[in-house]
Amino acid sequence: MTSPLLQIRGLRTHFFTESGVAKAVDNVDLDVRQGEVLGLVGESGSGKSVTALSVLRLIPDPPGRIVTGDIRFQGRDLLSVDWHNIRQVRGKEISMIFQEPLTSLNPVFTIGRQVMEVILAHEPKTSREQARTQSIDILTEVGIPDPATRMNQYPHELSGGMRQRVMIAIALVLNPSLLIADEPTTALDVTIQAQILDLMLELKARRVGNAILLITHNLAVVAETCDRVAVMYGGKIQEVAPVRDLFHNPLHPYTRGLLTSLPRVDGHRATRLTTIPGAVPDIHNLPTGCKFSTRCTDRFEPCDNIEPQLIEAAPDHWVRCHLHE
Amino acid sequence: MANPDTILKVQDLNVRFPVFGGVIPRKTAEVRAVDGLSLTLHRGETIGLVGESGCGKTTVGRAIVNILRPMNYRVEITGHVLYYRENEVVDLASLGRAKMRSYRSDLQMVFQDPYSSLNPRMTIGAIIEEPLTIHTTQSKVERRERVRWLLDKVGLSPKHANRFPHEFSGGQRQRAGIARALATNPKIVIADEPVSALDVSVQAQVINLMQDIQQEFGLSYIFISHDLSVVRHISDRIFVMYLGNIVEAGLADDIYSRPKHPYSQMLLAAVPRPDPDTRRSRRVRIPEDLESTTPSRGAVDLPSALNKPSGCAFRTRCPIATQACADSVPPLEEHNGRQVACPYAM
Numbered sequence: 001m002t003s004p005l006l007q008i009r010g011l012r013t014h015f016f017t018e019s020g021v022a023k024a025v026d027n028v029d030l031d032v033r034q035g036e037v038l039g040l041v042g043e044s045g046s047g048k049s050v051t052a053l054s055v056l057r058l059i060p061d062p063p064g065r066i067v068t069g070d071i072r073f074q075g076r077d078l079l080s081v082d083w084h085n086i087r088q089v090r091g092k093e094i095s096m097i098f099q100e101p102l103t104s105l106n107p108v109f110t111i112g113r114q115v116m117e118v119i120l121a122h123e124p125k126t127s128r129e130q131a132r133t134q135s136i137d138i139l140t141e142v143g144i145p146d147p148a149t150r151m152n153q154y155p156h157e158l159s160g161g162m163r164q165r166v167m168i169a170i171a172l173v174l175n176p177s178l179l180i181a182d183e184p185t186t187a188l189d190v191t192i193q194a195q196i197l198d199l200m201l202e203l204k205a206r207r208v209g210n211a212i213l214l215i216t217h218n219l220a221v222v223a224e225t226c227d228r229v230a231v232m233y234g235g236k237i238q239e240v241a242p243v244r245d246l247f248h249n250p251l252h253p254y255t256r257g258l259l260t261s262l263p264r265v266d267g268h269r270a271t272r273l274t275t276i277p278g279a280v281p282d283i284h285n286l287p288t289g290c291k292f293s294t295r296c297t298d299r300f301e302p303c304d305n306i307e308p309q310l311i312e313a314a315p316d317h318w319v320r321c322h323l324h325e
Numbered sequence: 326m327a328n329p330d331t332i333l334k335v336q337d338l339n340v341r342f343p344v345f346g347g348v349i350p351r352k353t354a355e356v357r358a359v360d361g362l363s364l365t366l367h368r369g370e371t372i373g374l375v376g377e378s379g380c381g382k383t384t385v386g387r388a389i390v391n392i393l394r395p396m397n398y399r400v401e402i403t404g405h406v407l408y409y410r411e412n413e414v415v416d417l418a419s420l421g422r423a424k425m426r427s428y429r430s431d432l433q434m435v436f437q438d439p440y441s442s443l444n445p446r447m448t449i450g451a452i453i454e455e456p457l458t459i460h461t462t463q464s465k466v467e468r469r470e471r472v473r474w475l476l477d478k479v480g481l482s483p484k485h486a487n488r489f490p491h492e493f494s495g496g497q498r499q500r501a502g503i504a505r506a507l508a509t510n511p512k513i514v515i516a517d518e519p520v521s522a523l524d525v526s527v528q529a530q531v532i533n534l535m536q537d538i539q540q541e542f543g544l545s546y547i548f549i550s551h552d553l554s555v556v557r558h559i560s561d562r563i564f565v566m567y568l569g570n571i572v573e574a575g576l577a578d579d580i581y582s583r584p585k586h587p588y589s590q591m592l593l594a595a596v597p598r599p600d601p602d603t604r605r606s607r608r609v610r611i612p613e614d615l616e617s618t619t620p621s622r623g624a625v626d627l628p629s630a631l632n633k634p635s636g637c638a639f640r641t642r643c644p645i646a647t648q649a650c651a652d653s654v655p656p657l658e659e660h661n662g663r664q665v666a667c668p669y670a671m
Binding site: 043044160189190191193194197217218219220221222223224243244247257258259261262263264265266269270272273274275276277279280295 | 377378494495496497524525526527528529530532533536551553554555557558577578581582591592593594595596597598599600601602
């Protein structure tokens with residue numbers, strides 16, 4: 001197998017706060033392979049966004065710090081590059097889009113200026129005229145009607161869906177090998193969500209070999225877009241599998257709980273939803289053994305004290321659970 | 326004419342927010358948030374109000390409980406909100422603030438964001454007790470007893486009464502919000518996106534709690550949400566809204582299995598399914614049909630309630646729109662228990 005595009009090993013990103021150390025990401029191993037869409041799912045506080053921000057070295061320090069770990073992108077060690085060089089990586093080789101396009105775009109600059117800025121910052125030899133043409137091209141590609149006019153408009157003049165298209169344009173204008181999308185459609189209506197997801201997949205198909213790391217809490221979005229899925233809980237990867245294996249044969253009790261607690265829009269309508277008991281544990285006060293042990297219905301002796309290892313239970317299907325050891 | 330099962334009947338409701346502009350401010354436009362909407366709610370049932378953001382679903386909920394005027398005194402409201410109390414019928418929309426007060430305990434709301442709808446300086450106990458102080462003549466001891474009982478009903482412990490909202494998780498806060506709504510023994514609960522801010526694993530708990538409480542107290546729910554899967558699960562009947570109007574209404578199972586209005590079809594087709602095997606088979610229809618009417622690949626700016634298209638408001642995004650659709654608003658017509666506002670949908 002060829003080496004992965006992005007390889008994360010033993011990543012620990014902790015936040016040192018007054019109320020203690022929050023182990024937001026604790027020993028995460030994760031690969032993003034060439035050309036795939038990898039879904040990273042989890043609830044709030046599971047560490048999925050912090051994992052992504054660690055890759056781009058965007059963790060606010062203090063209070064946060066990457067304590068240990070190894071992040072390799074195309075074989076290059078991202079944790080040892082200096083500030084100047086990480087800026088060359090951001091936006092050009094790995095780019096990121098966020099949930100709320102209105103807060104990610106600068107309200108006082110035109111759309112055009114914000115798209116051109118990326119080009120001019122990374123490729124200073126480009127003339128303004130070239131950058132402008134390139135910007136109009138990418139806006140056309142992401143499906144923005146009348147892009148030349150839109151170049152002169154401000155973010156507030158665009159609808160939510162259009163703004164997210166602009167964010168995608170900014171992220172893809174330099175053709176990065178990896179796009180990290182953090183809840184890109186959570187703030188959008190379902191009709192617009194479907195369009196944006198289609199657009200992301202369509203653009204990826206045109207750029208052969210490029211990969212997407214899609215961070216979301218929505219399992220249905222994962223089912224529709226991803227090739228592989230990693231499930232996070234309590235700062236750790238709990239299960240990683242190809243999308244069909246994960247949905248048809250979930251191994252971790254947490255994954256199973258998530259899948260059965262979803263109300264369905266088609267098929268059989270259950271009279272009562274199955275629930276996962278309890279609430280997401282406080283990040284400052286995670287259980288010592290398995291992070292899910294406090295809510296797990298399949299818990300037995302070792303779960304409280306011994307953290308299970310992430311093992312390959314079936315080909316390419318990894319799980320962190322004592323039941324499968 | 327009134328069906329004994331009917332508890333609430335909204336008739337021809339219009340809500341307009343004027344927009345002021347110019348150097349000497351005067352009315353320059355208006356947002357027609359709700360545009361001639363009618364619906365009925367039966368005793369003990371749940372109706373789901375669905376639609377995209379900006380379609381007016383939240384405004385409908387607020388108009389029913391008559392809190393729009395205190396929020397924006399320039400709002401223009403016409404129409405009727407008939408509430409069938411034991412032996413009387415009142416038009417809530419016609420009541421002023423003082424008269425409304427005696428009906429308020431019968432109609433309560435649960436809000437989306439349990440972080441901003443609970444006062445951070447009050448304890449959970451005080452928050453749940455407040456409506457009792459306002460609406461009942463109970464003594465302090467009785468109220469405290471009722472708060473403990475309510476906390477238990479929503480799955481919190483009586484010791485939580487002395488804690489502040491920030492000490493709770495999102496799910497626990499929403500439970501407290503439900504306890505507050507239940508405090509005055511309401512007949513109707515209007516829940517506006519009550520589980521949208523919650524994590525998936527907690528969302529199912531709160532939905533189950535709402536269903537248990539409905540059973541126990543015989544409540545009628547108006548459940549407002551953009552999440553079509555959640556609405557399908559909890560609702561008996563569905564009202565699909567588009568830019569201030571109902572475009573389709575009927576039994577939940579009917580609408581979800583055979584949506585008739587092109588907008589309902591588009592909305593349901595867009596909902597992602599948690600099944601990796603069906604992903605390619607369904608998407609195709611809507612974007613391709615839309616291509617003929619839109620400049621590029623289905624990327625169409627939504628019309629807003631400020632610049633509503635003439636005739637059928639949905640025609641600018643509709644795959645089967647004709648010239649005639651621009652001329653007049655299609656009425657909501659009933660066929661076999663289903664109401665659809667589209668002459669071509671049958």
